[in-house]
Amino acid sequence: MRDREEGPQLNLLQRFSDAFLKDINLGVLLISMDFTLADVSDRATQILGMDREHILNKSLDEIFATVPSQHKLVQRTVLHGAVVRNHAVSWTNNMERFELLLDSNVLKDSQGNIVGAYVIFKDVTNMRSLEEMVQRSDRLAMIGQIAAGTAHEIRNPLTSIKGFLQVLRRTFELQGMNKEQSYTEVMLEEINRINELVNEFLLLSKPKHVSYERIDVTEVLRGILPIINNEAILYSVHLQYEASSHLPEVIADRELLKQVFLNICKNGIEAMSDGGMLTISEKVDIVDRNVCIDIHDTGSGIPMFVIDKIFDPFFTTKDTGTGLGLSVCQRIIHDMGGTIRVSSKGFGTTFTISIPYA
Numbered sequence: 001m002r003d004r005e006e007g008p009q010l011n012l013l014q015r016f017s018d019a020f021l022k023d024i025n026l027g028v029l030l031i032s033m034d035f036t037l038a039d040v041s042d043r044a045t046q047i048l049g050m051d052r053e054h055i056l057n058k059s060l061d062e063i064f065a066t067v068p069s070q071h072k073l074v075q076r077t078v079l080h081g082a083v084v085r086n087h088a089v090s091w092t093n094n095m096e097r098f099e100l101l102l103d104s105n106v107l108k109d110s111q112g113n114i115v116g117a118y119v120i121f122k123d124v125t126n127m128r129s130l131e132e133m134v135q136r137s138d139r140l141a142m143i144g145q146i147a148a149g150t151a152h153e154i155r156n157p158l159t160s161i162k163g164f165l166q167v168l169r170r171t172f173e174l175q176g177m178n179k180e181q182s183y184t185e186v187m188l189e190e191i192n193r194i195n196e197l198v199n200e201f202l203l204l205s206k207p208k209h210v211s212y213e214r215i216d217v218t219e220v221l222r223g224i225l226p227i228i229n230n231e232a233i234l235y236s237v238h239l240q241y242e243a244s245s246h247l248p249e250v251i252a253d254r255e256l257l258k259q260v261f262l263n264i265c266k267n268g269i270e271a272m273s274d275g276g277m278l279t280i281s282e283k284v285d286i287v288d289r290n291v292c293i294d295i296h297d298t299g300s301g302i303p304m305f306v307i308d309k310i311f312d313p314f315f316t317t318k319d320t321g322t323g324l325g326l327s328v329c330q331r332i333i334h335d336m337g338g339t340i341r342v343s344s345k346g347f348g349t350t351f352t353i354s355i356p357y358a
């Protein structure tokens with residue numbers, strides 16, 4: 001029994017712990033000795049996507065039964081005194097991914113006997129994605145440097161091979177050696193493919209002849225609509241363009257901007273092998289002063305475990321893909337001071353390209 005004097009103090013502690021579980025922006029799990037959940041904070045129930053009534057006093061084995069062990073927020077060892085500090089865990093709830101930082105420890109009574117344990121976690125999703133962006137742009141910069149050097153070294157010999165092949169082709173033609181002439185044609189086509197790849201490589205490093213000017217995004221999109229439509233027809237995809245009137249102008253390189261839209265539309269179309277709808281729409285974000293272009297497809301969507309990688313150079317899930325498309329787009333938009341975001345929840349995918357307006 002507690003002394004009378006401890007009354008008000010206890011009251012204050014009780015109030016604090018109540019407030020802690022209700023208001024504070026932290027996930028808290030209190031665990032009893034029998035590995036059941038004794039209490040849980042409101043924020044934890046939100047992140048976990050579980051009802052308090054459903055999980056209170058339930059065994060944690062049962063609560064996390066469907067979760068792979070590396071994503072479990074509570075391990076049984078916590079009751080054996082295993083202390084955890086700043087442990088990073090990813091948690092997925094209803095297709096939304098949370099990056100959590102987790103602390104846990106035991107609770108002891110005055111004799112030092114373990115009577116339970118607690119787990120406290122903080123949602124650091126935004127911080128983590130910033131960190132990833134920094135890492136990604138570091139990696140891109142490095143790949144860019146290597147690419148620039150390599151591309152240059154590949155191009156020079158290619159030019160002379162191409163030159164001599166053209167001479168050979170002409171000779172074969174003059175001598176009526178049709179078979180040999182057709183071989184040289186195949187070789188020249190293949191060389192052109194290598195050249196195109198090298199060009200993309202060079203774009204990754206630093207676009208060479210960038211000319212920034214005031215650009216009307218609607219006009220750029222209208223200009224490339226026929227090209228996108230041609231591609232769409234091949235895949236039985238319907239194309240819909242929702243232009244918005246009076247978009248503010250952006251400062252960008254026209255050709256590069258076209259390339260970004262084409263790449264992302266092409267990806268969308270390629271994701272709809274059984275047909276579907278590609279929708280391009282525009283809006284203005286007055287708060288952040290951006291022009292935003294949404295490119296939405298009704299395709300297969302992007303699995304959670306893939307979505308982090310799609311902007312990495314050479315990441316592809318396609319047999320004939322180079323995996324450079326999105327990393328080049330990212331580079332181009334990044335250089336304009338904009339961002340590309342992707343959301344793929346449930347059905348289809350939306351890429352949002354935001355570019356600051358003039």
Ligand SMILES: Nc1ncnc2c1ncn2[C@@H]1O[C@H](COP(=O)(O)OP(=O)(O)OP(=O)(O)O)[C@@H](O)[C@H]1O
Pocket residue numbers: 263267268269271297299300301302310311315316317318320321322323324325326327349
């Ligand atoms: N709209 C989309 N729907 C589904 N998956 C997509 C979509 N856009 C991109 N992806 C995924 O991202 C990966 C990387 O795309 P990226 O454009 O960088 O390369 P790629 O399309 O595979 O190759 P390339 O662009 O060189 O032809 C794709 O292989 C695909 O798995």
Ligand SMILES: [Mg+2]
Pocket residue numbers: 263266267321325326
């Ligand atoms: Mg692509």
